[in-house]
Amino acid sequence: MALRAMALRAVQQSLIRSRFMHPRVSETLLAAAAVAPEGGELWTSPRRMAFDHAVTEAELGLLSGAAQRAFSSGLFSQSAADCSLAPLASGAADEELLGLAVQELVACLAERFLQRAVSAGFSVHLSQTSDGDLKLADSLLAKLSPPSRKDLEENPLGAEQGYGYWAPHIDKANVPDYDVSAILYLSTMGEQFSGGAFAFNDADADRIVEPKMGRLLLFDSGPSNLHQVYPVLSGTRLALSVWFSRSLTKDAVGCTINWFREWPAEALSSVAQQQLTVNQVQLPNFDGSVKLFQVMHMSVEQASKKFLEQNKRHVYNTPTSYLELLSSFISVLAMKRKQVGTQQKRYKVGLEKIGDAEEQVSGLQQMLVEKKPKLEQTQKMVEEMMKVIEVDKAAAQEVSTKVAKEEAEAKNKAQATQNIKVLEECSILQQFRRATANGDGKYPCGKDDDDAADVDDDFVIV
Numbered sequence: 226m227a228l229r230a231m232a233l234r235a236v237q238q239s240l241i242r243s244r245f246m247h248p249r250v251s252e253t254l255l256a257a258a259a260v261a262p263e264g265g266e267l268w269t270s271p272r273r274m275a276f277d278h279a280v281t282e283a284e285l286g287l288l289s290g291a292a293q294r295a296f297s298s299g300l301f302s303q304s305a306a307d308c309s310l311a312p313l314a315s316g317a318a319d320e321e322l323l324g325l326a327v328q329e330l331v332a333c334l335a336e337r338f339l340q341r342a343v344s345a346g347f348s349v350h351l352s353q354t355s356d357g358d359l360k361l362a363d364s365l366l367a368k369l370s371p372p373s374r375k376d377l378e379e380n381p382l383g384a385e386q387g388y389g390y391w392a393p394h395i396d397k398a399n400v401p402d403y404d405v406s407a408i409l410y411l412s413t414m415g416e417q418f419s420g421g422a423f424a425f426n427d428a429d430a431d432r433i434v435e436p437k438m439g440r441l442l443l444f445d446s447g448p449s450n451l452h453q454v455y456p457v458l459s460g461t462r463l464a465l466s467v468w469f470s471r472s473l474t475k476d477a478v479g480c481t482i483n484w485f486r487e488w489p490a491e492a493l494s495s496v497a498q499q500q501l502t503v504n505q506v507q508l509p510n511f512d513g514s515v516k517l518f519q520v521m522h523m524s525v526e527q528a529s530k531k532f533l534e535q536n537k538r539h540v541y542n543t544p545t546s547y548l549e550l551l552s553s554f555i556s557v558l559a560m561k562r563k564q565v566g567t568q569q570k571r572y573k574v575g576l577e578k579i580g581d582a583e584e585q586v587s588g589l590q591q592m593l594v595e596k597k598p599k600l601e602q603t604q605k606m607v608e609e610m611m612k613v614i615e616v617d618k619a620a621a622q623e624v625s626t627k628v629a630k631e632e633a634e635a636k637n638k639a640q641a642t643q644n645i646k647v648l649e650e651c652s653i654l655q656q657f658r659r660a661t662a663n664g665d666g667k668y669p670c671g672k673d674d675d676d677a678a679d680v681d682d683d684f685v686i687v
């Protein structure tokens with residue numbers, strides 16, 4: 226079983242890859258406005274079939290009313306892009322939320338869809354000649370809403386190929402027991418919601434079946450029918466999916482773990498492996514880390530079941546939580562690696578600088594050792610020179626004092642000489658005056674003798 230699932234997933238991966246390598250062309254197989262003819266529309270290769278008015282108006286009203294009430298019950302996050310309930314699963318929230326009447330209705334509708342599938346030839350295995358008894362395997366009631374920008378952006382393969390409900394997939398690759406898929410639409414594209422078309426991702430084109438209230442779509446669950454739901458752009462899209470199996474025992478009904486609700490251990494590890502590989506997360510113990518994610522998710526699942534038993538309260542640990550766990554791990558790891566990388570770089574540069582400085586210091590130390598004897602010698606010389614200078618300075622001081630004294634004496638002498646010279650000049654002047662006064666009885670300047678005596682008095686030397 227594990228090998229079959231792995232092989233199918235590998236086929237799924239290669240189909241998805243090859244499909245998205247070519248530009249996308251879409252063609253409408255069945256528009257919402259079209260009314261399918263009485264016996265339904267059958268496409269044989271790959272095997273697909275569609276009917277309108279597959280259930281009565283009353284059945285539609287009951288089912289979609291119950292689904293709307295259940296999904297707005299507060300147990301579901303109203304911002305989640307997809308919410309689902311397994312109406313045929315025993316126990317858990319599904320029974321409580323939908324009620325027994327709805328469970329019975331779903332079982333009855335599933336039986337009707339099975340008869341349609343058998344009469345259309347779906348019980349014949351495509352690659353085998355023998356017929357197999359088709360049995361009801363599982364059912365899922367899903368509410369799809371527009372994914373947030375974040376949902377689309379965080380999608381590692383881009384909006385087209387992620388793990389949201391819009392991911393192209395093969396039902397049988399998710400649950401290997403599934404052989405025939407049946408989808409009953411409970412709302413109409415263009416009325417209750419926009420976007421959200423169903424597309425078969427064929428190699429040459431996407432073939433669209435537009436959801437329409439009461440329309441039933443049947444197709445082989447295997448690799449011939451890679452398909453997706455385009456993201457819902459507005460409003461709410463409701464649908465009931467039912468799967469039939471040729472290999473399932475009746476006891477297993479409702480126990481099959483559904484891809485959208487609880488993933489089996491191998492699905493958890495394959496998703497973790499793929500997420501880590503696609504995001505090129507290098508881990509020292511890759512397998513151990515994958516196992517860790519698987520164990521973490523499953524242990525929370527177990528704990529929430531226990532919590533429900535003990536406290537009668539639901540804690541939803543969905544595959545979306547698992548994808549969030551993986552994407553948080555990947556983004557936190559990338560952020561931390563970046564931070565540590567920057568610090569490591571800075572640390573390295575710092576270490577280099579310290580190394581350079583160390584080298585320079587040891588060079589200087591070496592130089593110091595080499596120059597030390599010369600320095601000591603120079604210092605000695607300087608000291609001796611200082612002594613000589615001290616002695617010279619004292620002698621110079623003595624000479625300077627002596628010179629100053631001699632200079633003062635010389636100055637005095639010069640002053641005295643100057644005085645004598647002035648006195649001599651005065652007496653010469655007096656003599657000259659007298660001599661000139663004796664000649665003509667007059668002073669040359671017209672003053673009398675007394676005036677001349679006054680003039681003499683001016684030359685008194687103090």
Ligand SMILES: O=C(O)CCC(=O)C(=O)O
Nearest residue numbers: 396408423453454464466
């Ligand atoms: O809702 C639909 O149109 C398809 C859902 C689907 O692909 C699934 O449940 O596997």
Ligand SMILES: [Fe+2]
Nearest residue numbers: 394395396452
């Ligand atoms: Fe599907």
